[in-house]
Amino acid sequence: MIEFRGVSKTYPGSSRPVVNDLSFEVFDGEICVLVGPSGCGKTTSMRMVNRLIEPSAGEILIDGEPNTAMSGTKLRRHIGYAIQQIGLFPHRTIADNIATVPQLLEWDKGRISARVEELLNLVGLDPDQYRDRYPAELSGGQQQRVGVARALAADPPVMLMDEPFGAVDPINRHRLQDEFLRIQGEIKKTIIFVTHDIDEAIKMGDRIAILQEGGILAQYDTPENILASPNSEFVSSFVGADRVLKRLSLLRVSDVELGPPNGDGLPRLSERMNLKDALSELIGAGVERGSVVSDKDAVRGTLSIETIQRLSHGAEQARGE
Amino acid sequence: MFDWGWVSNNITDEILPALIGHIYLSFVSVAIALLISLPIGILVSRYRKVYPPVTFITGLLFSIPSLALFALLVSVPGLGLGSTTVIIALVSYSLLVLIRNVVAGIDSVPEETRDAARGMGLTNRQILFRVELPLALPVIVAGIRIATVTIIGIATIGAYISGGGLGELIFTGISRNFPTRVIVGAVLATLLAVLADLTLLAVERYLRPWARTRRA
Numbered sequence: 209m210i211e212f213r214g215v216s217k218t219y220p221g222s223s224r225p226v227v228n229d230l231s232f233e234v235f236d237g238e239i240c241v242l243v244g245p246s247g248c249g250k251t252t253s254m255r256m257v258n259r260l261i262e263p264s265a266g267e268i269l270i271d272g273e274p275n276t277a278m279s280g281t282k283l284r285r286h287i288g289y290a291i292q293q294i295g296l297f298p299h300r301t302i303a304d305n306i307a308t309v310p311q312l313l314e315w316d317k318g319r320i321s322a323r324v325e326e327l328l329n330l331v332g333l334d335p336d337q338y339r340d341r342y343p344a345e346l347s348g349g350q351q352q353r354v355g356v357a358r359a360l361a362a363d364p365p366v367m368l369m370d371e372p373f374g375a376v377d378p379i380n381r382h383r384l385q386d387e388f389l390r391i392q393g394e395i396k397k398t399i400i401f402v403t404h405d406i407d408e409a410i411k412m413g414d415r416i417a418i419l420q421e422g423g424i425l426a427q428y429d430t431p432e433n434i435l436a437s438p439n440s441e442f443v444s445s446f447v448g449a450d451r452v453l454k455r456l457s458l459l460r461v462s463d464v465e466l467g468p469p470n471g472d473g474l475p476r477l478s479e480r481m482n483l484k485d486a487l488s489e490l491i492g493a494g495v496e497r498g499s500v501v502s503d504k505d506a507v508r509g510t511l512s513i514e515t516i517q518r519l520s521h522g523a524e525q526a527r528g529e
Numbered sequence: 530m531f532d533w534g535w536v537s538n539n540i541t542d543e544i545l546p547a548l549i550g551h552i553y554l555s556f557v558s559v560a561i562a563l564l565i566s567l568p569i570g571i572l573v574s575r576y577r578k579v580y581p582p583v584t585f586i587t588g589l590l591f592s593i594p595s596l597a598l599f600a601l602l603v604s605v606p607g608l609g610l611g612s613t614t615v616i617i618a619l620v621s622y623s624l625l626v627l628i629r630n631v632v633a634g635i636d637s638v639p640e641e642t643r644d645a646a647r648g649m650g651l652t653n654r655q656i657l658f659r660v661e662l663p664l665a666l667p668v669i670v671a672g673i674r675i676a677t678v679t680i681i682g683i684a685t686i687g688a689y690i691s692g693g694g695l696g697e698l699i700f701t702g703i704s705r706n707f708p709t710r711v712i713v714g715a716v717l718a719t720l721l722a723v724l725a726d727l728t729l730l731a732v733e734r735y736l737r738p739w740a741r742t743r744r745a
């Protein structure tokens with residue numbers, strides 16, 4: 209668990225804090241997304257965890273221990289670090305790049321090369337093909353994958369990721385996000401993930417910390433709760449006017465109570481679709497209801513626009529109370 | 530005009546020693562200059578404030594005409610004529626370009642590479658030796674190339690103050706009005722410079738295996 213306790217940062221030569229009395233907890237095995245407009249102190253907050261930046265006030269605890277209990281370099285070897293600019297070492301092969309921290313920790317050679325192979329497979333790069341290449345010989349998306357593999361190398365319990373998929377095109381970004389969520393499903397790291405993209409935050413976050421200008425924590429909650437009940441003008445305008453639809457995108461068709469099957473001539477909806485896409489299908493087809501089917505084409509029931517509406521409206525009412 | 534007979538008669542007792550002396554002067558000078566420039570360059574990359582005074586002093590040294598510098602150094606008590614004085618002069622000529630290239634090399638390391646290194650827990654010393662210097666090396670070698678070629682040229686003037694080397698052939702050739710000596714000295718000095726240039730160019734390429742881009 210990572211705990212921010214009254215953490216503030218004022219850079220030298222400036223009178224205004226860029227992070228202001230930040231207090232929240234990141235739970236084990238969860239992705240906590242720091243999101244907010246440019247310059248609101250996300251990167252600064254994240255870099256105080258591994259002490260690339262020292263706070264002006266407050267403290268950060270990792271598993272109950274202040275992160276100042278050991279030297280900065282030792283601390284950083286036990287926290288994964290991945291950044292938007294990737295920062296692969298251009299003069300080292302992909303294998304050597306990934307092996308950076310294990311080498312610092314003096315693992316033996318056999319263990320290191322086995323780990324490199326495992327990680328390359330994990331991030332979807334064929335070890336035989338990529339191990340001995342240099343970073344310049346990889347595409348941007350492949351470099352991002354190597355950056356993530358490098359951050360995971362020594363199996364750190366905690367990972368810091370600053371816009372790790374920021375430098376790739378939207379299609380690749382979605383693919384990398386999906387892949388990373390799949391990987392996280394296996395490795396269950398405690399992750400602080402920085403982005404300025406609210407859609408990425410909603411997709412990646414188990415919990416989202418929304419920061420506003422001056423590094424003030426505006427809201428900290430699950431994506432569902434933030435979308436259902438933004439606690440301020442700032443948050444509701446930051447998450448956008450389409451927050452009801454965004455919230456629907458968090459729910460799958462299979463999560464909803466369906467009506468009885470009534471197959472004739474209704475458009476088919478996969479049960480793995482999210483509700484936003486399902487709604488879009490129904491509106492597009494100009495019908496009130498669709499037939500929900502499993503991967504194997506077994507009919508599960510029917511989903512109506514009315515059901516979706518009720519779900520959204522229920523959340524709105526809950527907010528009013 | 531060109532006396533081949535003289536060449537074959539004097540190859541072992543005059544030409545070869547002059548060539549070896551020249552190589553010695555140049556090599557030792559570049560080596561010493563490098564030993565001075567590396568720490569200064571690293572210091573400058575850490576404390577930018579010392580860059581202007583360093584550039585000023587080494588720039589001043591570089592701009593003194595070589596003959597004047599030799600004459601000046603000879604008059605320094607304890608130095609006098611000889612190869613030590615020549616080496617001091619040659620070293621002082623190479624400092625500017627070497628320090629500049631060390632700094633430029635370290636500056637060329639991308640900031641995010643340095644940040645990633647720090648973020649993964651490399652110490653400052655490890656960042657210097659494992660990241661910054663290896664990445665700076667090709668630029669540093671490029672500086673060594675320029676310094677070496679310059680020094681091989683200027684070293685010929687060292688013979689004027691009894692420093693030895695190929696300049697010896699040239700100067701005696703002039704004073705005895707014997708062009709063969711002058712030509713042999715000049716040609717060998719030129720060849721030496723070209724050879725050193727090509728060798729160091731190969732080294733520079735060899736040090737950048739990562740620059741080949743075979744796209745995925």
Ligand SMILES: Nc1ncnc2c1ncn2[C@@H]1O[C@H](COP(=O)(O)OP(=O)(O)OP(=O)(O)O)[C@@H](O)[C@H]1O
Pocket residue numbers: 219220226245246247248249250251252253404
């Ligand atoms: N080293 C520094 N010295 C002084 N001010 C800084 C420094 N680093 C950042 N700042 C300032 O602190 C504020 C917060 O910066 P930070 O990088 O944490 O923002 P961010 O939320 O990550 O923004 P972005 O989304 O653009 O990456 C900005 O106003 C920035 O100008």
Ligand SMILES: [Mg+2]
Pocket residue numbers: 250251252370
């Ligand atoms: Mg940032």
